[in-house]
Amino acid sequence: MSENLNQRIVLAARPQGLPVPGDFRLEETPVPQPGAGEVLMETLFLSLDPYMRGRMGLVKSYAQPVAIGGVMVGGTVSKVVQSRHPDWQEGDIAVAYAGWQRFALSDGSGLRRLDPAAPLSAALGALGMPGFTAYAGLRNIGKPKPGETVAVAAATGPVGSAVGQIARIHGARAVGITTGAHKLAFARDELGFDAVVDHKAPDFTAQLAAACPQGIDVYFENVGGTVWDGVFPLLNPFARVPVCGLIAQYNHPGEPQPGPDRLAVTMREILSRSLTLRGFVMTEFWDSQQDDFLRDATAWAADGRLRWREDIVQGLENAPEAFIGLLQGRNFGKLVVQLGAA
Template sequence: MKNTQVLLRNRPTGEPSETDFEVVETEIPSPGPGQVLVRAHFLSLDPYMRGRMSDAKSYAKPVALGEVMEGATVGEVVESNDPRFGEGDLVAGSKGWQRFSVADGDALRKVDTGIAPLSTYTGLLGMPGLTAWVGLEDIGQPKPGETVVVSAASGAVGQVAGQIAKARGARVIGVAGGQAKCDFVVKELCFDACLDHRGDLDAQLDKACPDGIDVYWENVGGKTQHAVFPRFRDFGRMVMCGMISQYNTAPGADTSKAEPGPNLGAVVRKRLRIQGFIVFDTGWQRYGRFLAEMDGMIRAGQLKWKEDVVEGLERAPRAFIGLLRGENFGKLVVKI
């Protein structure tokens, strides 16, 4: 048996193409002292990976050309030189777009499929879910009776953020693209309403949020942010999680025709809090608290999820391109 890997071959300008990646077959690595050989079952595809394809300065190192694309996986231990792990143990870690990988034992954590299926540790119980929890704990802090708006509400982070806010007593309004996604957000995730950003978003927000907005979970930027911003109530909070509408904008591109940004004078007048965050800063140190709360919500029937599963590692590049276009419905996962 060989190892399958997806390498980064080019740094894309604007939208990535499948030629920016290369699928190769290599030898299966052997673990050294204190290391573990893992066979991945599922790979998480997430918007942040677009930033790793660029060599622009960021909070994390870019993927080097010719190296395996970065990404979180869940799988099983095949061989272990760490006494904490045995053959067959199910583990999560960040070892990239590949079937087999070697990891230090300290970089892995065992997962409990008695809480939820293995694949959820790439989404609901992995980095996206933890991101939702941290952003609300530290910045959004929704209170009972407040109105929370969540963009990309059917996506990996949005669906969890909205359900946590709902469990904490807030009135939650989602924003998504298309009737099918909006129906899912309301009927399955139990948001109070979901607005289709392809329609007249201003009119929809006026109807759904007549008294204004207290918390806005930002995943997309662009016209959704423009519509939400003037509707903030005093002391509103904007959780800056992502701006996927801008991820494929090439450096130096002509932005003269782009919509102007919101009038930030309102930040002072309304005493708004706008804060970005990176889950890797403090999130994993609190993973135990997060997992306990998610376990409780699942057992209480307060937490549901949807996955968009792609079969085969070789299809990961095309699926990732579709993710940046908004083609996925739910957490995008590759079944390896």
């Protein structure tokens, strides 16, 4: 592959259920040339996140689907390699939304400058969109109070791990749900969850209840599926449920689910326990709260209260397989593809 060619991964076909490698296609195209007011950016790190599964389908969501033949979308840490924009110089580093490709143009909108000395890939994780999802969901919806119990699944992932740690910073008790001995141990020992529960254990529901003797006041919903069934009976009166992701459902968005229909009983419990369910996408809060977040999260990272683990895959060509693994929970920590070095 030539340095003079852009490499990009496009959507080849809309997946049926779990995506397969054939749903993606690696293409080589000429490197685009920046026009007046534009910069050419080279991708250093590409973020892989569950929401991308939604963009591969046609089911209406909070964003437009990727077109067949279109470049897969995604957040990136990118380096300016050529600039015709007054605010940007060659060598500058920025968070961008360049997608699954090596080179992309930008007119500067949506770029956020990064300190080249900072941990760059973290700007896609704990110090970026997933971290902000945790921060904003707790600040605006979950609102944990000291002594309350906050539960979250995918507890070693970038959102879940930040939820647990920020909950503890608020004085709440954090209960992490994940699976596998290594992830459970990491959540407890490295991330500081007060209790951890294996959602694949046969007695998951009983384990979760034992881990939440005072019930659950905030359930940060980022997975859906069977975890919800264990959590729901434990929700305390006035519990808050920020809903930011439903990865367990992403592969089967349109299919009718077998009965019984749990909607009526769910609504009854929402009423009788004065529950709050609130869906959100972090973009709702980004403009007004990003400064607070970047200040707080940077400080917490510096003093060790906000930690994270990354799962870094080398090479754009390995992004599809890594993404498919993400949807199956095979990653361990924030999944990032490294394309180049700063």
